[in-house]
Amino acid sequence: MKKVFKLEDLDCANCAAKMERAVARLDGVTSVSISFMAQRMAIEADEARFDEIMERVEKACRKVEPDCRILR
Amino acid sequence: MKGTSLSKKQKKNLVRIVCALAAFAAVFVADKIVYLGGVFSGPAAWVFPFCLYLAIYLVIGYDVLWRAVRNIAHGQVFDENFLMCVATLGAFALAIYRGVTGQSIEGFDEACAVLLFYQIGEFFQDYATGKSRKSISALMDIRPDHANLKRGDSIERVDPSEVHAGDIIVVNPGEKVPLDGVIVKGASALDTRALTGESLPRDVAQGQEIVSGSVNLTRQLEVRVSKEFYDSTVSKILELVENASEQKSKAENFITRFAKYYTPAVCAAALLLAVVPGLITSDWSAWIYRALSFLVVSCPCALVISIPLSFFAGIGAASRYGILIKGSNYLEKFDRAKTFVFDKTGTLTRGSFSVVKVSPEANREEILRLAAIAERDSDHPIAKSVKSCYGGAAGGGYTLTNIAGEGISAAKGEEVILCGNEKLMERNGVAYERETGVGTVVYVAKNGKFVGSILIADQLKAETKEVIGQLNGMGCKTVMLTGDNEAIAESVAREAGVTAYKASLLPQNKVEEVEKLLAEKGKKEALCFVGDGINDAPVLMRSDIGIAMGGAGSDAAIEASDIVLMKDDLRGISLAKRIARKTMTIVFENIVFSIAVKVIILILSALGFANMWVAVFGDVGVAVIAILNAMRVNSRYIKGEKRAEPLSAQ
Numbered sequence: 001m002k003k004v005f006k007l008e009d010l011d012c013a014n015c016a017a018k019m020e021r022a023v024a025r026l027d028g029v030t031s032v033s034i035s036f037m038a039q040r041m042a043i044e045a046d047e048a049r050f051d052e053i054m055e056r057v058e059k060a061c062r063k064v065e066p067d068c069r070i071l072r
Numbered sequence: 073m074k075g076t077s078l079s080k081k082q083k084k085n086l087v088r089i090v091c092a093l094a095a096f097a098a099v100f101v102a103d104k105i106v107y108l109g110g111v112f113s114g115p116a117a118w119v120f121p122f123c124l125y126l127a128i129y130l131v132i133g134y135d136v137l138w139r140a141v142r143n144i145a146h147g148q149v150f151d152e153n154f155l156m157c158v159a160t161l162g163a164f165a166l167a168i169y170r171g172v173t174g175q176s177i178e179g180f181d182e183a184c185a186v187l188l189f190y191q192i193g194e195f196f197q198d199y200a201t202g203k204s205r206k207s208i209s210a211l212m213d214i215r216p217d218h219a220n221l222k223r224g225d226s227i228e229r230v231d232p233s234e235v236h237a238g239d240i241i242v243v244n245p246g247e248k249v250p251l252d253g254v255i256v257k258g259a260s261a262l263d264t265r266a267l268t269g270e271s272l273p274r275d276v277a278q279g280q281e282i283v284s285g286s287v288n289l290t291r292q293l294e295v296r297v298s299k300e301f302y303d304s305t306v307s308k309i310l311e312l313v314e315n316a317s318e319q320k321s322k323a324e325n326f327i328t329r330f331a332k333y334y335t336p337a338v339c340a341a342a343l344l345l346a347v348v349p350g351l352i353t354s355d356w357s358a359w360i361y362r363a364l365s366f367l368v369v370s371c372p373c374a375l376v377i378s379i380p381l382s383f384f385a386g387i388g389a390a391s392r393y394g395i396l397i398k399g400s401n402y403l404e405k406f407d408r409a410k411t412f413v414f415d416k417t418g419t420l421t422r423g424s425f426s427v428v429k430v431s432p433e434a435n436r437e438e439i440l441r442l443a444a445i446a447e448r449d450s451d452h453p454i455a456k457s458v459k460s461c462y463g464g465a466a467g468g469g470y471t472l473t474n475i476a477g478e479g480i481s482a483a484k485g486e487e488v489i490l491c492g493n494e495k496l497m498e499r500n501g502v503a504y505e506r507e508t509g510v511g512t513v514v515y516v517a518k519n520g521k522f523v524g525s526i527l528i529a530d531q532l533k534a535e536t537k538e539v540i541g542q543l544n545g546m547g548c549k550t551v552m553l554t555g556d557n558e559a560i561a562e563s564v565a566r567e568a569g570v571t572a573y574k575a576s577l578l579p580q581n582k583v584e585e586v587e588k589l590l591a592e593k594g595k596k597e598a599l600c601f602v603g604d605g606i607n608d609a610p611v612l613m614r615s616d617i618g619i620a621m622g623g624a625g626s627d628a629a630i631e632a633s634d635i636v637l638m639k640d641d642l643r644g645i646s647l648a649k650r651i652a653r654k655t656m657t658i659v660f661e662n663i664v665f666s667i668a669v670k671v672i673i674l675i676l677s678a679l680g681f682a683n684m685w686v687a688v689f690g691d692v693g694v695a696v697i698a699i700l701n702a703m704r705v706n707s708r709y710i711k712g713e714k715r716a717e718p719l720s721a722q
Contacts, residue, residue: 004314004315011194011198012152012373012377013373013376013377013380014152014328014331014372014373014376014377017328017331017332017376021332033318033319033320035317035318035380036201036377036380037201037204037205037317037380037381037383037384038205038314038316038317038318038384039205040314040317040318042315042318063146063147063148064146064148066139066142066143066146067139
């Protein structure tokens with residue numbers, strides 16, 4: 001399942017790249033693209049475990065850039 | 073800078089920066105004039121300037137310090153905030169060391185200034201990206217916020233998504249058309265600029281289809297909705313634009329990958345630079361200073377930000393002209409497009425018949441009048457084109473007889489008009505003059521005597537020759553594909569000026585032809601297919617870049633293609649090509665410039681020629697210049713064009 005989330009306070013382009021790498025490594029995530037300019041994250045992940053995966057995505061992102069919030 | 077364009081957070085930061093800058097300037101000048109280190113004498117003389125500079129440092133950098141602490145707790149060693157703090161605090165420490173050991177009191181100003189300039193750079197980045205985002209979201213203004221739904225006699229204001237196909241909505245002057253539909257009552261003019269870049273309003277009347285996102289200008293309209301909101305043009309376009317930046321270009325991927333290795337590499341180099349020469353020469357403070365400069369230059373953000381910003385600006389600039397590009401990667405690829413394959417009907421040509429020649433020209437009026445009489449009741453496209461060319465009302469009272477496969481005869485009293493093909497003329501023994509032009513010929517005779525002929529053909533669009541000429545001039549190969557026969561294809565191809573053509577193709581042959589051309593082209597080149605997007609979805613998908621024309625009416629075209637020309641105008645292609653060229657040039661400049669400056673500054677600092685002031689230029693200065701350069705993408709592409717702000721009605 002593919003879903004797009006808005007990101008709030010994503011202030012640094014390199015952090016976006018780092019977040020993207022961190023999320024891509026997570027188990028169950030098929031593909032992810034974070035756009036710094038559009039402040040959006042498009043994520044494709046296992047539908048059955050989507051909520052659980054998003055929890056981990058959020059955690060991984062917080063670790064890289066605590067200011068940035070994923071609007072769910 | 074207009075105050076209104078800054079967010080609350082930005083305003084706060086701006087005030088902070090201005091205050092800190094003023095305080096810094098005051099202290100700096102005072103230091104140069106009276107030498108603050110000399111205000112108090114003794115071994116603790118350094119404390120006074122240190123405290124002044126530290127106060128400014130804390131005002132300007134408390135958030136950076138806080139983020140550094142927090143991020144290092146998360147194990148983010150190569151975090152930009154952390155690197156800046158290490159560099160500046162390190163510089164402070166060196167200055168204190170110098171003060172304590174009784175050397176000259178200096179270096180505090182530098183430590184403070186580095187963070188100050190870093191913050192200025194951050195502010196500027198934030199401002200520039202925010203502004204760039206806004207120019208795209210101005211395009212998002214096409215999103216309608218309500219629909220006036222008609223229920224019986226009352227009109228209710230509802231969310232567009234609550235309206236269903238078949239419902240009747242009312243669109244008042246000044247409002248956006250919220251959903252696609254057909255006008256059932258009223259006539260008005262529509263402004264479609266936000267959709268197509270076309271600045272002339274379009275007149276619409278009852279029975280015509282209108283697309284969501286256009287703005288009703290003059291009179292109230294009642295519209296029968298034909299599509300649900302999620303299926304309407306406006307939703308498709310918004311979805312496309314919002315998703316555009318997910319498709320990343322190679323340049324973007326390159327620069328993020330570069331940054332991934334660049335920062336750790338420079339940090340490692342900094343560590344080596346501090347330790348190894350330090351051990352050898354035991355001049356620790358000089359080498360640590362150089363290493364700290366390295367840390368300042370190692371920050372990657374400047375490098376990373378300018379590339380997506382350039383693409384974003386390119387996509388934004390294109391959308392202002394009604395050209396929707398589905399991703400940075402397509403913009404990048406389009407710049408390398410060397411083969412342009414065109415569908416003929418509806419793409420190079422108008423896709424409708426019109427009278428191209430009447431001979432003899434002297435009898436034009438009479439020939440057309442007679443033909444219009446004969447074709448009076450016919451709905452055939454040929455008949456329609458004759459009637460629309462004649463314009464006036466055809467005389468009535470004639471008995472019309474259709475002669476299958478030949479034409480029509482019209483009789484009134486003694487008068488007999490024959491209107492049809494050669495066979496009709498020959499069978500009636502009319503001595504006619506053969507018309508040799510390519511197209512459909514209608515011969516007209518009156519009372520057995522030949523009057524003249526009308527040549528009807530599908531004509532090239534007004535801009536076709538110009539655009540094909542421009543593409544050929546850029547060294548591109550232009551190929552026309554058509555299902556029409558060789559004679560028509562040859563004549564159209566010659567007139568349009570394409571370099572090659574293929575005739576008598578069935579729809580599935582078009583895919584084969586494109587595959588052949590794909591195999592022929594160079595590895596780094598790209599192939600574009602341009603079509604109207606209705607019957608050529610497979611070809612659009614198969615080519616490197618599919619371009620659909622006149623997307624404002626067809627959501628199928630929007631879906632199947634990579635670039636959509638909202639306006640049915642081929643000039644969008646050469647315009648998009650120019651935008652792609654400019655974007656890629658700027659991207660290339662930015663990559664080379666940023667990396668080159670950083671490397672030069674690294675070398676100079678390692679050798680001791682560059683101080684931390686230069687290093688901070690390597691971070692912030694480069695970022696600012698790259699961003700300013702990226703913003704050039706969003707300039708004017710049509711001469712004499714008024715730089716109108718994207719439409720914001722309501």
